[in-house]
Amino acid sequence: MKLTYLGALLWGSIVTGQNDYPNLPVSFLQTSDPVTALNSGYPWGTRTANNTNPCESSVIRKYDFTVKRAELAPDGVERSMLLVNGQFPGPLIEANWGDTIQVTVHNEIDDPEEGLAFHWHGLLQKKSQWMDGVPGIQQCPIPPGSSFTYQFIADLYGTTWYHSHYSAQYAGGIFGPLIIHGPATVPYDIDIGPILLTDYYHDDYFSLVEQTMSRDTSVPPPFSDNNLINGRNNFDCSTLSPSDNITCTSNAGLSKFQFTPGKSHRLRLINAGAEGIQKFSLDGHTMTVIANDFVPVLPYQTKGMFDLPEQNFVTLGVGQRTDVIIQAAPHATGSYWMRSSITTACSLTHQPNATAIVYYGHETTPQTQPWPAFVASLSVCENDDLTQTIPWFPIPADPNPATTQTIDIQLFRNESNTGPNLFWMNNSSFRADYNTPILLLSKMGNNSYPDSPEWNVYNFGSNSSIRIILINDSPIAHPIHLHGHNYFVENVGATTQWDGTVVRPLNPQRRDVQILPIGGYLVMQITADNPGVWPLHCHIAWHVSAGFYVTVMERPDDIANLDIPSVMAQTCRDWASFTNTTIVDQIDSGL
Ligand SMILES: *[C@@H]1O[C@H](CO)[C@@H](O)[C@H](O)[C@H]1NC(C)=O
Ligand SMILES: *[C@@H]1O[C@H](CO)[C@@H](O)[C@H](O)[C@H]1NC(C)=O
Ligand SMILES: *[C@@H]1O[C@H](CO)[C@@H](O)[C@H](O)[C@H]1NC(C)=O
Ligand SMILES: *[C@@H]1O[C@H](CO)[C@@H](O)[C@H](O)[C@H]1NC(C)=O
Ligand SMILES: *[C@@H]1O[C@H](CO)[C@@H](O)[C@H](O)[C@H]1NC(C)=O
Ligand SMILES: *[C@@H]1O[C@H](CO)[C@@H](O)[C@H](O)[C@H]1NC(C)=O
Ligand SMILES: *[C@@H]1O[C@H](CO)[C@@H](O)[C@H](O)[C@H]1NC(C)=O
Ligand SMILES: *[C@@H]1O[C@H](CO)[C@@H](O)[C@H](O)[C@H]1NC(C)=O
Ligand SMILES: *[C@@H]1O[C@H](CO)[C@@H](O)[C@H](O)[C@H]1NC(C)=O
Ligand SMILES: [Cu+2]
Numbered sequence: 027m028k029l030t031y032l033g034a035l036l037w038g039s040i041v042t043g044q045n046d047y048p049n050l051p052v053s054f055l056q057t058s059d060p061v062t063a064l065n066s067g068y069p070w071g072t073r074t075a076n077n078t079n080p081c082e083s084s085v086i087r088k089y090d091f092t093v094k095r096a097e098l099a100p101d102g103v104e105r106s107m108l109l110v111n112g113q114f115p116g117p118l119i120e121a122n123w124g125d126t127i128q129v130t131v132h133n134e135i136d137d138p139e140e141g142l143a144f145h146w147h148g149l150l151q152k153k154s155q156w157m158d159g160v161p162g163i164q165q166c167p168i169p170p171g172s173s174f175t176y177q178f179i180a181d182l183y184g185t186t187w188y189h190s191h192y193s194a195q196y197a198g199g200i201f202g203p204l205i206i207h208g209p210a211t212v213p214y215d216i217d218i219g220p221i222l223l224t225d226y227y228h229d230d231y232f233s234l235v236e237q238t239m240s241r242d243t244s245v246p247p248p249f250s251d252n253n254l255i256n257g258r259n260n261f262d263c264s265t266l267s268p269s270d271n272i273t274c275t276s277n278a279g280l281s282k283f284q285f286t287p288g289k290s291h292r293l294r295l296i297n298a299g300a301e302g303i304q305k306f307s308l309d310g311h312t313m314t315v316i317a318n319d320f321v322p323v324l325p326y327q328t329k330g331m332f333d334l335p336e337q338n339f340v341t342l343g344v345g346q347r348t349d350v351i352i353q354a355a356p357h358a359t360g361s362y363w364m365r366s367s368i369t370t371a372c373s374l375t376h377q378p379n380a381t382a383i384v385y386y387g388h389e390t391t392p393q394t395q396p397w398p399a400f401v402a403s404l405s406v407c408e409n410d411d412l413t414q415t416i417p418w419f420p421i422p423a424d425p426n427p428a429t430t431q432t433i434d435i436q437l438f439r440n441e442s443n444t445g446p447n448l449f450w451m452n453n454s455s456f457r458a459d460y461n462t463p464i465l466l467l468s469k470m471g472n473n474s475y476p477d478s479p480e481w482n483v484y485n486f487g488s489n490s491s492i493r494i495i496l497i498n499d500s501p502i503a504h505p506i507h508l509h510g511h512n513y514f515v516e517n518v519g520a521t522t523q524w525d526g527t528v529v530r531p532l533n534p535q536r537r538d539v540q541i542l543p544i545g546g547y548l549v550m551q552i553t554a555d556n557p558g559v560w561p562l563h564c565h566i567a568w569h570v571s572a573g574f575y576v577t578v579m580e581r582p583d584d585i586a587n588l589d590i591p592s593v594m595a596q597t598c599r600d601w602a603s604f605t606n607t608t609i610v611d612q613i614d615s616g617l
Pocket of ligand 7: 462
């Protein structure tokens with residue numbers, strides 16, 4: 027029998043507003059229903075972090091999400107947002123490793139109406155490849171006024187987030203944290219919970235996509251207006267022009283975290299922004315990294331490429347997560363600035379700096395200074411060196427991958443320089459067709475789309491291992507995300523020539539997002555253990571809008587045998603009937 031635990035509330039029962047996440051229980055959820063179900067032991071049994079065999083519990087974690095437009099002023103500037111259950115950032119989803127997560131999404135976006143689809147970042151979906159939530163790839167969008175229930179197993183554990191994958195909607199507010207409890211690697215005392223780092227725009231996402239897709243060369247790409255920690259920061263209202271008639275309140279307030287002297291604190295950092303690479307640091311404290319994305323690593327002290335004595339920052343490209351442990355001194359007192367800053371060397375922003383307050387005892391305004399290495403790091407656009415990021419549980423990569431594809435990435439306008447500034451993946455810029463998801467075509471035996479080269483489908487057939495080499499011929503760093511896998515990051519560099527070496531072939535770093543440096547290369551490899559069609563894209567919202575995307579088709583012979591429920595085809599009939607009468611204004615790639 028399955029036990030059901032109810033999560034987030036319905037829209038009607040809460041007030042629209044800021045969401046502050048509580049500290050989380052250490053090591054496993056104690057609040058399940060019935061109360062004692064999980065208290066009798068670790069729900070994942072004797073599995074350790076050295077065991078990647080997925081476990082399956084009998085618990086369902088049930089959430090009900092309503093998405094609507096609403097007015098909110100997270101940083102004091104009032105604006106229209108797209109919110110989940112009226113909250114910004116969205117509700118926390120919490121589960122134990124092996125639980126089933128069930129989320130019913132109601133699309134109540136209107137004026138104007140829009141489609142909707144939810145993606146569960148980093149989860150493998152090995153038993154539910156159709157629940158990955160990418161419109162035009164695995165499903166049709168949820169039409170306005172309709173609902174859809176996602177159901178999938180919490181097949182990895184650690185820190186992640188969910189977000190809309192329909193155009194750049196998540197930049198309007200549709201995102202939130204997703205925490206899966208699992209075996210610990212190193213012990214800690216207090217789980218501070220999710221810390222979402224997000225660049226922030228005062229314009230609505232659709233205007234920003236219009237800006238991105240403009241054919242007018244004098245229209246600049248979007249610059250973020252602010253930077254938030256768990257949805258909060260102040261904003262200097264005097265920088266707004268009075269003629270814009272925008273309601274703005276100064277000192278909207280910062281996020282605050284209480285620490286306990288002598289205790290170790292786990293912080294779950296998530297870059298859930300649209301564009302900016304974040305550098306995170308806590309004045310006066312050092313940090314130990316214990317996981318990157320869903321992959322626990324051998325603990326390492328944060329360091330960088332500087333000869334500065336204290337090098338205490340972590341780098342997070344969009345989509346990346348890093349779990350750190352901060353040990354508080356036995357008699358610690360006072361208040362300290364927590365800082366997250368957008369790297370102005372590689373990201374576009376008018377206001378890069380977010381702060382929050384960490385305090386012991388009672389809170390005061392911190393008077394602390396940033397670590398010198400943190401300030402220096404703001405000019406660096408790369409992740410920690412691969413020699414530092416060693417997975418806790420080693421998995422060797424196939425030294426002779428069955429197939430290798432090189433994909434060259436360029437940014438240019440064509441049609442004699444009159445087109446939009448698009449990303450070209452080996453000369454093909456991606457565009458989705460919301461009405462014909464590729465997974466459903468493949469399930470019906472159709473794996474070839476000569477009339478739709480803009481779907482950028484790479485059919486890898488039955489190859490057992492796949493290496494992809496990305497060459498960045500654009501002047502921007504890109505956080506590269508692959509769905510359905512923790513990919514091997516075999517090598518990464520800032521030149522276009524890979525020397526053929528793999529960093530630690532018996533245990534390469536694995537994760538689901540890695541920053542591809544400016545003018546550099548990224549060598550990624552997967553073991554083809556998950557038949558499906560998996561998006562491989564830059565996680566910068568404006569870049570995927572502009573076509574930076576390919577579809578990895580993995581083991582189509584086995585896709586044919588997937589037991590895809592009929593509700594997936596039904597969403598397409600519903601979407602078809604919606605689009606029969608409403609023209610969808612798809613101004614970007616759609617994702
Ligand atoms: C300013 O905005 C308010 C509320 O949105 C509106 O009522 C008012 O007419 C506007 N004033 C001007 C001068 O546009
Ligand atoms: C942002 O913070 C960095 C590091 O603390 C500082 O050097 C920089 O001047 C700040 N920038 C702004 C615009 O406040
Ligand atoms: C897990 O594996 C690592 C080596 O990769 C080893 O150091 C550690 O002791 C193992 N832990 C357990 C609990 O087996
Ligand atoms: C746009 O560029 C692509 C890639 O270079 C090329 O294949 C295509 O023909 C161009 N289209 C136009 C209209 O110039
Ligand atoms: C992409 O272009 C590069 C450079 O021309 C070429 O080596 C590679 O084979 C192409 N890849 C595919 C998948 O066509
Ligand atoms: C893309 O097309 C241009 C113009 O036809 C050509 O010069 C370039 O080599 C092509 N790039 C790749 C990666 O195929
Ligand atoms: C496969 O799907 C594509 C896209 O809908 C379509 O153009 C093509 O005709 C289909 N092929 C077959 C054999 O049905
Ligand atoms: C392996 O992948 C390549 C594309 O990279 C494809 O052309 C080939 O058919 C695949 N081989 C098998 C056995 O499926
Ligand atoms: C679309 O509209 C046409 C004409 O009204 C109708 O025949 C068709 O069944 C509709 N299709 C869907 C999917 O609703
Ligand atoms: Cu990008």
